[in-house]
Amino acid sequence: MAKRKATINQKQCVACGCCMKVCPRGAIAIPNGVCAQVDKGLCVGCGLCARECPASVIALEEVAE
Amino acid sequence: MKQKKRWYDYLWIASLTYLILGFFNILFAWLELLCFFIPLLIAVIKGNKAYCNKYCGRGQLFSLVGGRFGLSRKKDVPQWIKSAYFRYGFLIFFFTMFFLMLWNTYLVFAGARDLRTTVTLLWTFKLPWHWAYHGTLFSDGVAQFAFGFYSVMLTSTVLGFVTMLLFKPRSWCVYCPMGTMTQLICKAKHTFSSRE
Numbered sequence: 162m163a164k165r166k167a168t169i170n171q172k173q174c175v176a177c178g179c180c181m182k183v184c185p186r187g188a189i190a191i192p193n194g195v196c197a198q199v200d201k202g203l204c205v206g207c208g209l210c211a212r213e214c215p216a217s218v219i220a221l222e223e224v225a226e
Numbered sequence: 227m228k229q230k231k232r233w234y235d236y237l238w239i240a241s242l243t244y245l246i247l248g249f250f251n252i253l254f255a256w257l258e259l260l261c262f263f264i265p266l267l268i269a270v271i272k273g274n275k276a277y278c279n280k281y282c283g284r285g286q287l288f289s290l291v292g293g294r295f296g297l298s299r300k301k302d303v304p305q306w307i308k309s310a311y312f313r314y315g316f317l318i319f320f321f322t323m324f325f326l327m328l329w330n331t332y333l334v335f336a337g338a339r340d341l342r343t344t345v346t347l348l349w350t351f352k353l354p355w356h357w358a359y360h361g362t363l364f365s366d367g368v369a370q371f372a373f374g375f376y377s378v379m380l381t382s383t384v385l386g387f388v389t390m391l392l393f394k395p396r397s398w399c400v401y402c403p404m405g406t407m408t409q410l411i412c413k414a415k416h417t418f419s420s421r422e
């Protein structure tokens with residue numbers, strides 16, 4: 162079964178960190194203040210980050226296992 | 227699952243207190259200069275956006291009022307607000323107005339202009355604010371700067387509030403000049419250091 166993982170459109174990410182704050186798995190980091198990155202190994206696809214992101218640049222995408 | 231609250235998750239109280247204090251004594255506006263220099267210093271020295279990511283009380287205030295209290299439609303911001311043109315354009319506009327404010331302050335310092343005890347909202351509307359002015363020990367310019375700086379802060383709060391209501395709670399963060407600028411600094415610093 163395919164799993165859903167958060168994917169960030171890094172071009173439009175403003176690096177505000179809202180996603181990082183709500184992620185229950187601590188799967189998001191913003192290295193060097195440039196833009197957010199998801200650790201796909203930790204992400205469980207709950208979608209909290211996507212709901213929170215003020216720029217709405219996070220999508221949940223199906224990834225094949 | 228709720229995350230553990232840390233001390234800096236309460237900095238919204240400081241932001242709110244600051245706004246309220248400005249109603250009573252405009253000179254408190256000088257305090258907010260910290261919220262101007264700290265993010266920049268963190269970006270320049272540390273090369274990250276820890277200020278936005280952790281400490282910014284204004285962002286917390288918006289997520290509290292818009293998120294927890296639900297005063298937000300929670301709709302996506304329109305595409306143009308996210309565009310680089312708008313974000314950088316707003317940054318330039320904001321700083322132009324900021325330097326204009328500094329210039330006016332200078333004129334009062336230099337004695338070329340009298341102190342105006344008004345707060346300018348959205349760069350246009352002059353609100354009477356004389357009740358918050360009880361004289362200063364220093365030059366009138368000190369007070370003029372306070373009025374000017376408080377105007378900037380109130381304006382951004384009002385804009386942030388409107389976009390909070392219309393779109394997502396922290397929509398302000400999409401076009402916040404401080405956020406845009408710290409991200410720019412971080413990007414520049416990162417490109418520069420990864421080239422070495």
Ligand code: SF4
Nearest residue numbers: 184204205207208210
């Ligand atoms: S989808 Fe959930 S687990 Fe994955 S990054 Fe977003 S908040 Fe974290």
Ligand code: SF4
Nearest residue numbers: 174175177178180214
């Ligand atoms: S909430 Fe959205 S804009 Fe902010 S850092 Fe996360 S992905 Fe980027």
Ligand code: SF4
Nearest residue numbers: 278282285399402405
């Ligand atoms: S973008 Fe602006 S309002 Fe948002 S967290 Fe950063 S400094 Fe605060």
